[in-house]
Amino acid sequence: MNENKKYNPRDIEPKWQQVWEDTKLYRAIDDDKTREKYYYLMEFPYPSGDGLHVGHVLGFTALDIMARHKRMQGFNVLYPIGFDEFGLPTENYAIKNKIAPQVATARNVANFRRQFKSLGISFDWDREVRTSDPGYYKWTQWIFLQLLQKNLAYQAELPINWCPFEKTGLANEEVVDGKHERCGTPVEKKLLKQWVLKITAYADRLIQDLKSVDYLDRVASQQINWIGRSEGAEIDFKANNQTITVYTTRPDTLAGATFLVLAPEHAAVTQITTPSQKAKVDAYVKQAQGESEVARQETDRPKTGVFTGATAKNPVTGDDMPVWVADYVLAGYGTGAIMAVPAHDQRDHEFAQAFGLSIKPVIEPVTGTPQTDPEHRRSIVAIVRDPKTGQILSINWGAANGGNLFIGGGAEGHEDLEATARREVEEETGYRNLKLIATSERVHHHYFAHSKNKARLIEATGFYFELTNDDHVAQKLEANEQGKFTVEWITPAQAGRAVADDLHKYLFNKFINNQIYTGAGPLINSGQFDGLANTKAKHAITKWLSDQGLGRAATKYKLRDWIFSRQHYWGEPIPVIHCPKDGAVPVPEDQLPVTLPDVEYYEPTDTGESPLAAITDWVNSTCPECGGPAKRETDTMPNWAGSSWYWLRYTDPHNDQEFAAKDKLEYWTPVDLYNGGMEHTTLHLLYSRFWHKFLYDQNLVPTPEPYAKRTSHGMILGPDGVKMSKSRGNVINPDHVVEQYGADTIRLYEMFMGPFDEQKNWSEKHLNGVSRFIYRVWTWSQDIITAGSQVTITEPGGDLGIFEAEIDRATQKTLKKVHRDIEKMQFNTAVSALMEYINILTKAETKARLLQPGATNLRNRTLRTLILMLAPFTPHMSEELWHDLGEEGSVHIAGWPKYDPEFLKDGLVTIVVQVNGKVRANLVAAPDATDAELTTLARADENVAKYLAEGKVMKTVVVSRKLVNFVVK
């Protein structure tokens, strides 16, 4: 027995990494017309001092597997890498350690490169881009100038989010729960002149074009929610000689608007406030402004507000509408003012109740399921509460007949409805001493009365009574009601669960839970619009307002323009010069890039200006327009700028004439698959789509969308199930795993952990499984390779032909699954298919037969296919085995094995025999057996026959190649 070569990843991994690098094995070839291109993109990392973490490994490995798989199939694959280098953590590190951010970044990047290479990721390193490289950010600045030229970049004095700790302005997106997402400091408001990008100009297209790309559903829906498009109307009201314009999505409820509310920051507040209310209003506004964002964003806080003394007129009803100021109206959305419709908006309802303002319903509720040709009936629902116990009177019809209801009934003739309600309560329950507390509006309820076999539309009015005393008389039931129900007192909580009927539930929620109706229905109390369906009334009322010059249709978005200024050193300088005469003048293109000067201190200044403001010989410049003295813009771009176009630069990374040559963009874009974290769905992904669309409009890129497909990897949590963080001490460093087990093992393990897109916990225990698998593949392969040149003396057993067919079938089955699973990004099941395959190959009997002298061809083709299938997953081991096999070239450019369905055709299939859906036997049959043959075979089974004897076979279901099911009665 000769000693096989040992598996030693510490030797073979660095060896092959060096060979791959030296031979530029993974180079993407520009403009190769002979091959189809494929562009894989993984979000480039921010090079933090901590290095790569295991979450990076997951995404980069997954795309690496796909890239290798495609390359082996002959595609011209672009799988590039770069570094998103600007950002606050590096600046903070620089401040703390008195080290230039350029130096810290270079060091971190070197470490990332080393880690990527140690994992065997097949990047084309010749295309590396770095966002803080002036050769790169020259073009970031250039794109900004194009935006400026098209008026999509503008300056505005805005109340911006201000972090008092980091002394910087923040984008809305960086504020989480009123706190700065990075440092947790409560955010304040500060007025500053800011550069802003008009992303809202692209809002509709950013929604529309999602239809043309293949994004995960949750990614697309999150983007749509974030953009938050809503259609409605702007309506102008006159109050105290001022015009107040409100925005509403419910112009149909205009007649129900009983007051107006302005945000405390609304510009008209001071003008409309009457002298007598001035002190109160000033105090309220001051208090509201002093409150932190945190407090204002707390949910369930009571409504507060104050009357301005001014009133407006409702254009439909002519009624007076008091104008209030309240902080539940946000200055930043719509027009910062609303018309309040307390009958049909929960927030307005709470406010009206708190301040005793009038509530006027203008839409009649509709419940139930619409029926065709219904019979109309006038009826009531009575809800009776006993104030002593808090319980509610209910009648229980039994689970089969609709369960619990309150008291319902029809009016007789022209009977007064309240009288009907009292009569029905008495007849059905015997209770008669009731005090009326509230009455509902009329409710249209559609249902099908099964007892009478009739479709009905009832016009029901709800009555809410309290019991004044327990006296009651005997029930007076009709013959068909007797014994059908029981009368029960139930708690409100029980009622909420037990009463399922739409109409009864609606009235219960209205009277007991103080809920209001926000659904659809016909208009009432709306003058000329009465009776109109509210969906139609939306348009009718908007048009009516517009005809009179009182309003107009309007579309609003939650998405705000992108605040593009940061008061920091470590970012791209905004290429603008401020001239006292000519204003903000763009830096001429031939003067780009505007590079960052060396500075001594990186701290932002107390005035909120960036540290660049202190470098006078950098700041002082001349105006490109008039040549007079002028000052450079000292703000820099946000960290999202460099990542908003980097996938374009990968196509032509060394071009110093343009950001990328047109023909290279034509060839490589769009990105075929873009993978990244869910956390970038609403920020980076929207920003980059916006920039891309803008460049498309300038005819600078060939496609309207940057990424054809977007996927997301799940987060890897620490072993404790909590997000990895330094402070928690649960961070796993991939370096240690690579050192201990090898890169191939960590790669395979991360693929095997679970579904790619789901969140999962790191667990060292489960590493053993893949580690053993790799060891078994290695050992088995070495045995086969050794056998290749040896004559073994094992006795050939059985029929070699059948054995060959079996092995080939297993190989093809595995190949089919691995191929499909890689394409569907189901790496965990691809790995388990390979595990099943190696389990078959290493079975003692199988292995012995493979080592027979006559099986030379079989074992060689089996081993070759195994190595090729594994190559994308475990590139180093596969390369080593490939060469051990005597191959000269790299396994990674060898052809992906061809799947041949012919191999799967023969062979017997297992047929399941069921009796009444329960498995009673397994049969082995030829795949082309007829239904009749299968049935006969199934009946012949002893155990099946036993169950068939229990009754008569009513029906036989046969699914060819799968099962036979007998239905026996």
Added chain:
RNA sequence: GGGCGGGUGGUGGAAUGGUAUACACGGCGGACUUAAAAUCCGCUGCCCUAACCGGCUUGCGGGUUCGAAUCCCGCCCCGCCUACCA
């Protein structure tokens, strides 16, 4: 409150209308070893059983179907995103 996921053995998970629990971890037993590790072999959802046979089981309740983890209705629970957005 709204939106989107999800709930399967001791654990990670597989199966998208056709043998539920593949694959792996862990556990138990055995082989090898002076011993341990590593490796190899066997068993491993629950109940009944000496074993076979059988019964039960995919969060809970109902429905559709010859057949449901999978489809439909109702409920419970968990996660993520979002939130006075008028």
